[in-house]
Amino acid sequence: MASNLDVFGWFDNDYDEDGFRTCSVTGFDVHQSVENHVKLYGVTAVVFMLIGGIFALTVATTRWEYIGLLEAGDYYRHLSMHAWSLLIFWIIFMEIAILYVGGPMVLGRKLPIEWAAKLGYVVMVAGAIIIYYTIWTVTGNPVEDNAPLLTAYIPLEINPLFYVGAIVFVLGVTVAALPFFLALWYEKRENPGQTLPLVTFGAFVAGIIAVQSILGGLVAFSGGLAYQLGLAPWFDAGMYRQWFWIIGHGTQQINLVAMITVWYLFTHVIGGAEVVSEKVSRTAFILYLFFIVMGAAHHLMVDPGLSAGWRIWNTSYAFYGATFASLVHAFTIPAGLEAGRRKRGKGGGLFGWLTSAPWKNPMFSTSIFAIILFGFLGGITGVMMGQLQLNMSWHNTFATVGHFHSTVVLGTTVTFMGVVYFVIKTMFQREFVSPKLASFQPYLYCSAMAITALMMMYVGILYGIPRRTSEVVRNIPGTDFSIIGAAPLFHVFGIFALIAIAGGALFVLLAVGSLLFGKRIEPGEDDSLVPDGGLEMATDPEDPVHAYEMRGTFILCLIFLGVFVVAYVLNWFLLTQLWSIGV
Amino acid sequence: MTSPIKPPKGNWWDQPVNRRESIWLGLGVGWALVLFGWMSAFTRIGDQNPIGETYRVTEDELREKVQAFEEAAEQRDDGAYVPAGDDVYVVGYQFDWDGLPVVLETGQEYDFHLGSYDVQHGFSIRPEHAYSQQINLHVTPGKEWIIPMEFDEPGTYHVLCNEFCGEGHRGMHNTIIVEEGDDGE
Numbered sequence: 001m002a003s004n005l006d007v008f009g010w011f012d013n014d015y016d017e018d019g020f021r022t023c024s025v026t027g028f029d030v031h032q033s034v035e036n037h038v039k040l041y042g043v044t045a046v047v048f049m050l051i052g053g054i055f056a057l058t059v060a061t062t063r064w065e066y067i068g069l070l071e072a073g074d075y076y077r078h079l080s081m082h083a084w085s086l087l088i089f090w091i092i093f094m095e096i097a098i099l100y101v102g103g104p105m106v107l108g109r110k111l112p113i114e115w116a117a118k119l120g121y122v123v124m125v126a127g128a129i130i131i132y133y134t135i136w137t138v139t140g141n142p143v144e145d146n147a148p149l150l151t152a153y154i155p156l157e158i159n160p161l162f163y164v165g166a167i168v169f170v171l172g173v174t175v176a177a178l179p180f181f182l183a184l185w186y187e188k189r190e191n192p193g194q195t196l197p198l199v200t201f202g203a204f205v206a207g208i209i210a211v212q213s214i215l216g217g218l219v220a221f222s223g224g225l226a227y228q229l230g231l232a233p234w235f236d237a238g239m240y241r242q243w244f245w246i247i248g249h250g251t252q253q254i255n256l257v258a259m260i261t262v263w264y265l266f267t268h269v270i271g272g273a274e275v276v277s278e279k280v281s282r283t284a285f286i287l288y289l290f291f292i293v294m295g296a297a298h299h300l301m302v303d304p305g306l307s308a309g310w311r312i313w314n315t316s317y318a319f320y321g322a323t324f325a326s327l328v329h330a331f332t333i334p335a336g337l338e339a340g341r342r343k344r345g346k347g348g349g350l351f352g353w354l355t356s357a358p359w360k361n362p363m364f365s366t367s368i369f370a371i372i373l374f375g376f377l378g379g380i381t382g383v384m385m386g387q388l389q390l391n392m393s394w395h396n397t398f399a400t401v402g403h404f405h406s407t408v409v410l411g412t413t414v415t416f417m418g419v420v421y422f423v424i425k426t427m428f429q430r431e432f433v434s435p436k437l438a439s440f441q442p443y444l445y446c447s448a449m450a451i452t453a454l455m456m457m458y459v460g461i462l463y464g465i466p467r468r469t470s471e472v473v474r475n476i477p478g479t480d481f482s483i484i485g486a487a488p489l490f491h492v493f494g495i496f497a498l499i500a501i502a503g504g505a506l507f508v509l510l511a512v513g514s515l516l517f518g519k520r521i522e523p524g525e526d527d528s529l530v531p532d533g534g535l536e537m538a539t540d541p542e543d544p545v546h547a548y549e550m551r552g553t554f555i556l557c558l559i560f561l562g563v564f565v566v567a568y569v570l571n572w573f574l575l576t577q578l579w580s581i582g583v
Numbered sequence: 584m585t586s587p588i589k590p591p592k593g594n595w596w597d598q599p600v601n602r603r604e605s606i607w608l609g610l611g612v613g614w615a616l617v618l619f620g621w622m623s624a625f626t627r628i629g630d631q632n633p634i635g636e637t638y639r640v641t642e643d644e645l646r647e648k649v650q651a652f653e654e655a656a657e658q659r660d661d662g663a664y665v666p667a668g669d670d671v672y673v674v675g676y677q678f679d680w681d682g683l684p685v686v687l688e689t690g691q692e693y694d695f696h697l698g699s700y701d702v703q704h705g706f707s708i709r710p711e712h713a714y715s716q717q718i719n720l721h722v723t724p725g726k727e728w729i730i731p732m733e734f735d736e737p738g739t740y741h742v743l744c745n746e747f748c749g750e751g752h753r754g755m756h757n758t759i760i761v762e763e764g765d766d767g768e
Contacts, residue, residue: 026588073750106588142677142749149747155724156702156748195595198587237703237723264587274585276604278595302720304697304728305637308626316622320615327611331604336585339601387622392633395719396705396745464709464717466745469753477754481741485714538586541593545585546601554603561610568618575631578716580692580733582632 008516010043010428011036014523019110025426025529026269029108035427037117038097038105041176042423044125045093045416046511052085053504060452060501063398064494065474066487073140075470076147080135083150087408088169089128091255094416095206096120096176097423098258102203102265104183107196112182120176127169134162149468151248154227154240163225170217170247173210180207198275198282202261205285210254212293216246238305242296249296252404255412256326257288259370262415263333266367266422271357272344272531273336274538274545284328291321298382301391308388315386323383330375331557339548344533350552360439361529363425366418369446374411377453378403380564384571393575399460401467405453414446420511425529430518438510445503448496455493459486461574633720635730642700645727649674649681659686663760672696673742673759675704675722678751680742688764692733699724705745708759710738719745734761 006012011032015021019032058078061069070078104111111117138159139145148158152166184204187196196204220243226232227240264281267273275281297314300306317323338353347353358364381403385394394400421438424430432438459465463486466472473490476482537543585591600608626632640648652672656664663684671693672682681700687693697706699722709717720730734740744755 028588072753076747076750140750142751146749147747153703153746191590195590197590236725238726241703241723268587273587275587275591276585277598277600278585278591279598280600280604280608300721302633304721304723304726308632308634312619312623312626316619319619323618324611324615327614328608331607331611335601335604383618387618388633389622389625389629389631392631392718392720395721396707397717397719461715463714464707464719464743466705466707466743468745468747471753472743476743476756477751479754479756481711481756481758483714535586535588539589539592544598546599546604550601550603554607557607561614564614572621574715576629578631578718579735580630580731581718582634582730582732583636 009520010039010515013427013429020108021523023426024523027535028105030105030427031108031110033111033114034100034104034109037111037114038100038423039427040121041093041097041100042420043515044121045090045097046420046508048085048089048093048128049504050508052082052090053501053508055079055082055085056497056504057501060494060497062470064490064497065471066491066494068471068474070470072470076140076149077135077138079468080138080147080149081132084128084131084135086413087150088251091408091412091416092173092251093124094419095210095254095258096173098262098419099177099180099203099207102199102261103180106200107183107187109183109187111179112186113179116175116178120172120174120178123172123175124169125172127165127167127172130161130165130168134159134165151244152224153244154224154235154237158228160225160228163221163228166221167218167225170214170221174214177207177210198278199261199265201282202257202264202285205289206254206257206261208289209250209257209292213247213250213254216243216250216296220244220247238303241300241303245296245299246293249299250293252408253288253292253295255408256292257285259374259412259415260329260333262419263329263367263371264336266363266418267333267337268340268538269535270361270364270529270531271337272340272346272533272537273333274340274343276332276335276339276546276550280328281332284325284332287321287325291317291325294318295322295386298386298391301386301388302395311388315388326379330371330379330560331553333371334556335550335553336545338550338553339545340538341531342548343543343545344531344537346532347549350555353552362438362442363418363422363529365439365442366414366421369442370411370415370418373414373446373450374407375560376563377450378406378411380567381457382407383564384567390571390575392581393461393571396467397460398465398467399457402453402456402460405449405456409449410446410453414442417442417445417507420507424511424514424518425521428515428518429521429523430514431521432510433513433517434510437506441503441506441510445500445507448499448503451496452493452500455489455496459489459493463489631718633730635728637729638727639725640698640727642724645674645698645700648672648696648727652682656685666693670694670696673706674698674700675706675744675748675755676700677702677749678744678755680755680757683742683757684760686760686762687734688762689734689737690764692731695730695732697722697728697730698726702748703746704748704755707743707745708740710736710740710761712736712738721746737761737763
């Protein structure tokens with residue numbers, strides 16, 4: 001598909017006459033229709049990361065009131081830009097790319113209905129532009145035109161065009177996802193009775209959760225639009241919140257499942273991991289399918305008008321069905337790595353499989369850091385704040401922001417950075433402009449971001465610092481009161497946020513730099529990614545992986561559970577120090 | 584057979600599961616039940632639950648109720664209301680809390696009527712002497728949420744809004760003054 005427009009040579013890999021090539025790393029039969037669209041969505045995602053990252057800088061230096069960069073009105077516009085760019089655009093463009101990898105690429109198929117991939121792309125970009133326009137033109141008059149932030153809660157007066165943009169974007173995502181579902185349909189029709197590979201299965205579950213989310217989003221945004229136009233005065237704040245969070249939280253569950261799918265893929269392809277039990281891993285995915293959308297209810301824990309029973313049932317994902325699923329993956333992914341590496345002779349002692357792992361490979365380190373940080377910081381806090389009573393100390397505090405920076409940034413974004421590195425290496429077939437910096441970047445970014453997120457949680461829980469405000473620590477307009485006690489922790493927050501943003505900038509520089517100036521990798525030249533023994537070892541029926549030791553993983557998981565229990569007890573201790581509240 | 588990128592062959596469902604994996608699954612189920620059980624039990628045995636009756640209410644009805652509350656209350660020199668009974672109204676609007684400041688006593692249970700005249704707000708409260716003792720409840724227009732509260736320590740409790748409600752959101756602050764009650768120790 002070498003086109004005159006392809007001035008950077010981004011779309012000119014060598015394919016056979018049927019349009020396929022064999023990937024030297026994964027062994028996938030890659031069709032150009034799949035690969036080119038993965039590249040398109042991936043590169044676009046990086047552009048949105050750049051935009052969102054610029055606003056991360058202005059938002060963080062405003063919340064660090066020592067600098068206090070922006071005025072309130074500007075702050076809310078910048079915050080809206082930051083949220084939509086990173087939480088929605090960067091992540092969802094990446095997710096479409098991941099669906100194409102997990103579906104047609106893993107299965108060695110063409111991308112069906114290519115036009116839908118292109119149309120979906122155009123519609124998504126159009127939706128993004130409408131949203132950007134409506135955010136950037138906000139006047140800030142409280143009874144006319146407020147910044148939407150992420151949530152655009154009615155009845156706050158928000159430009160109706162914003163909801164149109166959101167609907168357009170969501171419809172674009174739907175169209176873009178069609179080729180993925182169709183590829184699976186064809187695959188099952190041609191191979192009846194054959195099980196899908198685990199990665200494809202995970203991507204499929206992510207796809208179904210996406211459908212659930214999109215349906216909720218269409219109701220929320222259409223209702224919001226109708227309300228703002230005066231057509232549906234009965235569509236009230238409570239209804240909007242419930243429908244909105246089906247997409248608002250649902251999209252985060254897509255992130256979760258997509259990210260876990262990538263973890264299975266990368267630990268295998270780069271680290272030599274294997275699936276220790278197809279039954280257990282797939283059952284965990286199925287649990288997500290049934291229970292995870294209920295988790296959206298934890299945004300409504302301290303809302304009026306919902307019965308305690310409804311809240312407890314839903315926020316516990318029906319007895320923590322989805323939390324259990326995450327606990328399962330928390331074991332099976334590292335266990336797969338441990339057993340797979342032991343099988344390859346790379347795992348002496350308790351943790352030899354970890355210490356010998358390819359830590360300098362940013363595709364590997366991003367996934368491992370994401371597993372650890374998502375679990376310890378994001379997962380544990382998510383369960384905390386999802387408890388009916390504990391939610392009173394978390395709701396809408398800066399701690400919430402710390403929680404979702406642990407899940408969406410330290411988990412999803414870090415994982416997806418690894419995906420971008422992977423796409424650069426194996427699909428664009430470019431060397432990194434600086435392999436050393438590429439190895440270093442995940443360490444810089446993850447460590448700084450982890451401390452930033454921790455500080456957010458501390459100031460939120462220990463000082464009750466609210467989220468979504470430009471001033472509260474050093475000054476609250478109209479009163480002498482302020483929460484100045486939190487100022488020292490905000491210095492730590494601010495400094496590490498800046499370091500994290502530098503780490504993010506380094507990522508964008510490396511990605512764009514490698515695409516523009518990276519040395520081209522000729523086919524067959526780069527097999528450095530493949531784990532010792534090759535991937536074929538995983539398919540040897542005489543050497544089942546479940547028979548290998550998993551004691552290192554078991555110890556790590558016990559440590560995790562221990563931290564979980566301690567954090568849980570501490571949170572409850574803090575809550576019970578309060579005055580008596582509620583019936 | 585155990586590659587995540589190849590279709591698993593044969594009867595993969597009946598492949599044995601590693602013993603440590605099985606133990607972990609048991610621990611996971613147990614922990615999930617503890618999480619659920621404690622949360623559920625605490626609604627019966629605990630003193631801090633975001634639970635109370637909710638009533639539909641129009642803006643006008645709510646304004647009348649708050650006005651009646653303020654008229655019945657004694658107003659001190661500093662402008663703070665001393666409620667006549669056990670009912671306390673705290674209603675958010677762009678950009679302050681109606682019904683505040685209010686003077687309450689320790690050891691007495693008050694019914695807090697939380698609501699909003701206009702958009703969504705966040706009722707976020709902490710005493711000046713211990714910031715970590717803070718709670719947050721969401722308020723939406725059209726609903727009157729009645730949450731009982733009984734303070735056991737005197738002090739100035741600061742109420743902030745923690746849901747974005749417009750550009751003046753950051754200045755949405757008021758106070759609840761809790762004084763030692765007659766029967767307080």
